[in-house]
Amino acid sequence: MLFSTELFGDVVLLTSPALVGATEKIGFKTDIFESKNGFEIRTPLRDKARQTLGFSSVAIRKEIAQHFNVQYGGIRKNWAVPLYQESQYVGSVDSDFIECRTDIYSFYANSLAVLRNGSEFKIIEIASVESNGLKLAAPIAMANAKLYPVRLCFINGDIARQISGVHAHASITFNVIDEIELKESTPAQFLGDDLYFFCLTYSGGSMEATISQQQDIIDNQVSVVFQDTNWNFARYSKQYRAVIKNQAELYDYRRFLFRRQGRFRPFWLPTYESNMRCKSTGLVSSVLLVEHDQHKQLADLRKHIAIKSNGNWTAHTITASAPVAGNSIQVTISPALNKNASTIERISYLGLHRLDADNVELNYQGANIVEANVMIIEIGV
Structure with missing residues (x-):
C-alpha cells in the first residue's frame, strides 16, 4: 500500500501482519586493541545503533494479487514498517493529538506511526512526543484504533517467496533508515x-x-x-x-x-x-x-x-x-x-x-x- 508523506515522500506501508518468529537486530561497532598481557582498549566506531528488522508474512487467496504487486513494485522503495510487537489500543481518535503511552514505546519526533482498525490503515506523522501522548502534524480520525510505531526502512537484498494456489508466504529483511535513539540507562x-x-x-x-x-x-x-x-x-x-x-x-x-x-x-x-x-x-x-x-x-x-x-x-x-x-x-x-x-x-x-x-x-x-x-x-x- 503506497502512501505519500510530508516527512519522507512516498513510502510503501507494510500491511501484512508479521508472523511469529520476527527478529530485530541492534548493532554497534567496536575496535578492540589487546596488549600482550591481555589488557584491552576499546573504541566505539558508531554514534548510533544499526537496526535490522526481519519479518515473515502470509497472504491468502484474494490478498495474493496485492501482496505480489506491492512487493514487486516496491522492492527498492522506502517502506514504512509498523512495529507490530509494540501495539497499543487507543480507542477513537479525532484530533491532532493521540493520548497514549510513550515512555516505553518507540515513538520519536519527526517520525511515523500507524493507526489501524481491522483492514483500514492510516499513516500519521508525529510532530512531537509528549509524556501523555503524540502531537500530530495534522488531525486524524479513526474509531477503535490500534497504534503502532513505524520505522522507515529499505529492503536488504531479495524477497523470498513461497507460493501455492491459495497462499503466498514472504520473508523480508529491512534495514532501518531512521535509526533509533534511545536514552541509555x-x-x-x-x-x-x-x-x-x-x-x-x-x-x-x-x-x-x-x-x-x-x-x-x-x-x-x-x-x-x-x-x-x-x-x-x-x-x-x-x-x-x-x-x-x-x-x-x-x-x-x-x-x-x-x-x-x-x-x-x-x-x-x-x-x-x-x-x-x-x-x-x-x-x-x-x-x-x-x-x-x-x-x-x-x-x-x-x-x-x-x-x-x-x-x-x-x-x-x-x-x-x-x-x-x-x-x-x-x-x-x-x-x-x-x-x-x-x-x-x-x-x-x-x-x-x-x-x-x-x-x-x-x-x-x-x-x-x-x-x-x-x-x-x-x-x-
Whole structure:
C-alpha cells in the first residue's frame, strides 16, 4: 500500500501482519586493541545503533494479487514498517493529538506511526512526543484504533517467496533508515563502572561457561613440549540469555544494550558460583572468615566479591587476606557488610565483563515473549 508523506515522500506501508518468529537486530561497532598481557582498549566506531528488522508474512487467496504487486513494485522503495510487537489500543481518535503511552514505546519526533482498525490503515506523522501522548502534524480520525510505531526502512537484498494456489508466504529483511535513539540507562556504580545483578537464565538444568587463557605451545616433535601464556589472568565467559515478558522489560533491555554500545562499555557482574564458603559466625562487618579452598595459592589476584544475604547482593573489594588457623582465610572487605553470618547465602567472585558481540538479535516468540542471547566475557578481576 503506497502512501505519500510530508516527512519522507512516498513510502510503501507494510500491511501484512508479521508472523511469529520476527527478529530485530541492534548493532554497534567496536575496535578492540589487546596488549600482550591481555589488557584491552576499546573504541566505539558508531554514534548510533544499526537496526535490522526481519519479518515473515502470509497472504491468502484474494490478498495474493496485492501482496505480489506491492512487493514487486516496491522492492527498492522506502517502506514504512509498523512495529507490530509494540501495539497499543487507543480507542477513537479525532484530533491532532493521540493520548497514549510513550515512555516505553518507540515513538520519536519527526517520525511515523500507524493507526489501524481491522483492514483500514492510516499513516500519521508525529510532530512531537509528549509524556501523555503524540502531537500530530495534522488531525486524524479513526474509531477503535490500534497504534503502532513505524520505522522507515529499505529492503536488504531479495524477497523470498513461497507460493501455492491459495497462499503466498514472504520473508523480508529491512534495514532501518531512521535509526533509533534511545536514552541509555545508568545503573548503580562500583569503582567507576556499571554494576548489575541481573539473573542468568539456565538453558535446561544448567548453564555452560568457559574458562580460557591465551596459550603458546612449543613442540619441536622430538623433545619435551612446553607451554606458556602472556595474559595476566584467565577469562571467564558464559551466555546471557534474557527472556523478556512484556513491553516494559523489552524497553529496559534495549536501554541496557544502548548503555553497553556493543562490546565497548564494561560492567561488573558476579560469577553467581559459590566461589567462597563462609565460616564466620555472628555479625560480619569488614572481616570475613572463609574456607581455604586454594584461594591464596591460585585465585588471590581476584580482589572483588559479591555477597548475597537476605536475598540481596552487595559488591565489595578485598583489601587484605591472610591464612589463619583451622584451614581458613581471613578476608578484609570494603565496604563493610554489617550483616549476620547466618544470612549469607552465597559469596561469588565479582568480575568486570563486557558483551562479546556488537550485534544482538531479539527474537519475538509471540504472546509478548522476546528472547535474546549474547555471550558475555570477563575482562577484569
